[in-house]
Amino acid sequence: MKIVILGGTGFVGKHLAKHLSQQGHQVTAQGRSAFKDLDHLTQLIDEQDVVIQLAGANIGERWNEAYKKELYDSRITTSGLLKKALEKANQPPQRILAASAIGIYPQRPCGQPLDEQCTDIDPGFLGHLGQAWEMANAQLSPTPLIMRFGVVLGLDGGALAKMLPAFRLGGGGPVAGGQQCFSWIHIDDLVAAISWAINHPELQGPINMCAPQPLTQAEFGRALAHALGRPFWLPMPEFALKMLFGEGAQVLTHSSCVVPSRLTELGFQFKYADAKSALSQLVRRA
Template identity: 40%
Template sequence: MHILLTGGSGLIGSHLVKQWQGVHKLTVLSRSPEKTASQLGSNIIVVSSLSNINLNQVDAVINLAGEPIVGKRWSERQKKVLCDSRWHGTALLVSAIKAASTPPKIFISGSAIGIYGAQDAQLITEDYTHYHNDFAHQLCQQWEALALEAESPATRVCILRTGIVLAKHGGALKKMLLPFQLGLGGPISSGEQYMSWIHINDMVRLIDFMLNHPTLQGIFNATAPTPVTNVQFSKTLAKVLHRPALLPMPAFMLQLIFGEMAELLLTGQRVIPSNLSKAGYEFQFSELEPALCALLR
């Protein structure tokens, strides 16, 4: 299978490349092709423009590109960067897919559970529509709307509403590790907010699952079936590391450090992967403690 991938140097994309090397023909679209090529290896085709790719010869497009949402404070300028890095690239891909005479059979495009906005303990499936209209929701809603325009009798579209991806060498877990390893970790604010997580292995496996099940299309929550509260997550991480988890981080401190972006950490969503379960996907890691043990021990 010939796969075009954006975001190939990111957390999920780099794991996909590692998984698919030698299995599929991979072309990675990157704004920094030389840097990306050095990261991914010499046998991966890296291009800087869609004009260098004949989409009539591509079987699948995986769209994971986007500025990291927790990288910087959400100034108005940074919000524009976050939106443009997702919306512009997605729109270009969709236009190219629609212009192809024999377009790719599947377009898998990233999104996030942030589309649901700040929620309480409500159990959320893909059918949930009582969105909280905050910035994360607006960002993801437009991102998804653009991606869905690629849908046609020739091309099925799968949208991945991804939760907190747990991986040893990147993402949220890497940022959490040091204070917990030093015995300085603990819940955030009340700790009652839910964290909907997924092990990186399952993230890669479910994308592969979608490629190989031609009836699948639509919206999919890419989260493990057992979301946990922040208190539960903190206690489990501390247990796996054999450290205490006694020092909560007050809400005001997060708001001082991160500004509006702190709301991502202070609120949450209790999301379950209903559509993946209906499709027959079996999680390798459905419970948090075995997932953390596999990554950290």
């Protein structure tokens, strides 16, 4: 198939483009330049079989009011422009897959999982951002599959890449008490799940793209420290997180107990279903 990935030059996009290309698809990966004007975006998506919308500023940065606006505009404004491009295209795509995130769900401790049947929205910024993003993408035609990503684990981007230096030096420890639930997915499983979803054109609505075994942040940290052969002892209190990330600290303190019910019920097979196997494989690859 002919596939264009918008936001395809970031961490997930690069892995996805490589994976889909290896499967024989004709892949075009575009960064934010895809949205420089309506005509350019229309040309990119015209005569494509599938559009994958991943565009959005990195959530894992220090937030202030200006950056919160960027988080919003880089998601909602780009989806609005995509809507116009789809309407203008001579031969629009047959499928759209659009990214979202599990931060849209209300916070829950581990042991109280939520899945796609939950329609409640978290009252914080992450929930409102996710809701606005999904509402913007719901206006696209054809109706997109909404991919709600968990924390994506890989060596060249995302949360794990930021955690590894401290853990390698023996400075790992619980973050803000460590009891918040952590829903994650190995980058290889994520790109495999997206590829799998492309081959299931009947899929619509939200689908959780996270591993089936969420765990507490402290349990995750211990698994990472064990994989590296390092101690797990140095706590990072919440006030220190807020000094580093401002309001963005809530990305690390948000407790998400989310499971991929639709993926598992429809037969998708995870290669890394538990954090121990995922982290061991990534550390060996490093």
